[in-house]
Amino acid sequence: MTKKRYWMSLFMVLSLLGALLAGCGGSKTDSAGGNDKPQNTNQQTDNNKQGDEQNTSDTGTPKDGGTFTFSSPSDIVSINPIFVSDTASGDAELFAFAKIYDLDRAGNLVVEPWSLAESLPDISEDGKTYTVKLKSTPKWSDGQPVTVDDIIFTINTITNPEVGAPGISEYDKVDKLEKIDDQTVKITLKDVYAPFGYTLNSTIAPAHILKDVDPKELKNSKFGVDPAQTVSNGPWKWTEWKQKQYLTFEADSNYWGEVKPHIGKVIYKVYADQNTEVQALLKGDVDSVQSVPLTQLDAVKNQKGITISNKPGASYEFISFNFDPNNFKDKFIPFASQKARQAIAHALNRQGMVDNVLKGTGILMNAPFLPGSWADPGDKAVNYAYDVEAAKKLLAEDGWVANSKDGILEKDGKRFSFELQYNAGNSRREQISAIAQQNLKEVGIELIPKAIDFSAWVEQNLNPGKYETVLLGWSLSNPDPNQESIFSSHYFPEAGQNMGWYKNEKLDQLWIDGYSTVDQNERKAIYADAANELSTDLPYIFMYQYGTPQAIGPKVKFPEEDGPEPTRAYGYFYHIIKWWVE
């Protein structure tokens, strides 16, 4: 009997392993991968703080010192600016590293007292050359000055394929870098590329520390993973990292900026469980939770002294249609015609989804440009109201007839039925796909939801573009409307993220036109055309802009104009240098 149990136990160990790997749902309820350096669009926000009670904002006198603790669902990987690609590392990086340029609430490139640059980039007549001038004051925490050598080193390193930096494609438009003097660098692009300015909204790595490291070995350098060996240039110095538990940052007494940080110590605490994270906020163990699960929102709302900011963030969710016949049974694509896709758009009760599932933390979208941004196309994008009759009419026009047995539509003997994939463990998508299934059933379309483990999904379905439809979201950390790599046929798998194999030559050209001029008014008109084309042809059904409500505890104070800005990437710590704790 013991023998049997012995083998059983060994078998159990392996089974557990197998089970975990086969179907452990990474419960990242964020965008696609929670990755944070997409080359993408954003917007400017309407500055009215809808749904945003800023009772934490304070006109009192800021106090210096004190500790600000925030929670994170995952630990960092590295805060080396060359390698940061995940949200958790980005959260830590922003305390220790200054950016060349910063962004204002409206998503414009600006020079702040804490930016490294002295003035906005000077763009040449032909739009190809950006001259960047740094302040003379910035210093690394080891006392060395920050110079354009650091910028040149960072760009050259990221673009070196041997390094394996995740941001390699951000700088692939750069043709050459010329150092004018220690504070001035000329960056010349191969072609005009309007979004490039936003690429400079980034941190840089110290050349004097890393320049002698073999590019292949950079990933193994202790810089960015060992606080003692990480030289930084931001308001706080990284002082401790207890893996999987917490990181600490302390205000750098030698910080070069004119505006000094008020908060003396920042603690970044890792919580494995979202429920525990929220409880920690209620108990006062942490002062900020950046993404309160929607299921807990009401519990947190009713607590005295806790501020909720639930304006949607810089992410949008969509259903992507696939246009590669090889992904379908008998190579038959049920939504091949524009009318069928428009019918699906009418059949989905998107407003109901926002009200019931997102609990109001969402805004309907009809194009991939965030509402309120400068590229927001407004009425130029077609809005598909929830209208079952209109959907049925379109389907009838497209030649679909209800089958007498189960009422599912048929055409040429083929059923209108398809699979909708989403990532297991994402409760929002689970609920949305169930509602979509219900909505479509009402018009005679069979939708089969399927949950897949995130990592497996990316490898087997998304990257190679093998699916019928998917429910996914993009996080836009770059406030530029250019989304060529998602919709252009030049970016079919695996060269880019046009995973649905969507081909539209008119749009392909519009994306190119859109970034080939630096005149914002011209660009606005181009993106309005693109929005009209996208919302008519519907490679995606644009669902809504969504976000995760942030909750801030009673200790934390900030001037009203320096409060969180959900629509900016990392906007939950917007202007944190001006925050203080009571």
Add this chain to the structure above:
Amino acid sequence: MTEYLVRRLLQSVLVLFLITLVAFGLIHAAPGGPTQMMLSPGLSPEALKVQAHNLGLDQPIHIQYFRWLGNMLQGDLGHTFKNNMPVGDILWPTVGNTLVLMGVAWLLSLIIAIPWGIYNSTSTYGISDQIASFVSYVGFAMPAFWFGILLQELFALKLNWLPLSDMWAMGQEGNIGNLILHLLMPVTVLSLGFLAAYVKYSRSSMLEVLDQDYIRTARAKGVAERKVIFRHALRNALIPIITILGLDLPILVGGAALTERVFNWPGMGRLFIEMAVAREYSVLMAITMVTAVMVIIGNLVADVLYAVVDPRVQLGRKGGKAA
């Protein structure tokens, strides 16, 4: 005995080798990989390919396995893909933390469960037995994480008596009093689970012995009841209990993933789930090894103890035991 141990040890090495082979295959066969956790517009596929190449993930699987095995035999458990951290640096602290949590919970439940079960066997269906039954049902039926959340709501949030989570308060690392405060809730949750099982085991095991002819004979001869229980019955009743304890030993390192999650305990179970999601193959392999070693040791301990408490069992015979 020595010969037996040596043979068992050699067997164990072979079993471990097989486990690494199967686990390595399983882990690598699972779809997705460490470079697949990123998806974003504009992400270049070349960058991912270069990364996979730098990590050696584009090599055939048997080459990867032998490289891993070679390193492991030299005591190198490898590094994480994402930030090149030595696996040992991440793993060993969590093993220690889990042992503290599970060890305390396990010992506590044994100290309570075995005497209680034995007492209940002498007065079946009495008040104490009824209470034990109830506790067992609750222990079996209530999911650990749910019970954990209830305790947190009550003792940490409502009453504010206990810390909500973690192993130490920040800056209190090493302070035993602080550790005990942090242990109270998770240990309660875990002990209840163990207790439920061990009370039942020890009760039924004792009942079985008390039903034997020689106990009846002893009682008929007028031996005092205490003497019957402790001198005649207990030793035999302990045999199956000890076996089960040995086989349960691996629980000490791997049995508390959910509880660790809820109480934010920096342990191995939590690490395992995290690393499975991140596809950190080296860490997963190391955790599998630790668990497998515990299973093997647990079995060995069970067999040896079995021989200690049961003179009929002789180690070293072919087939290990004749029970």
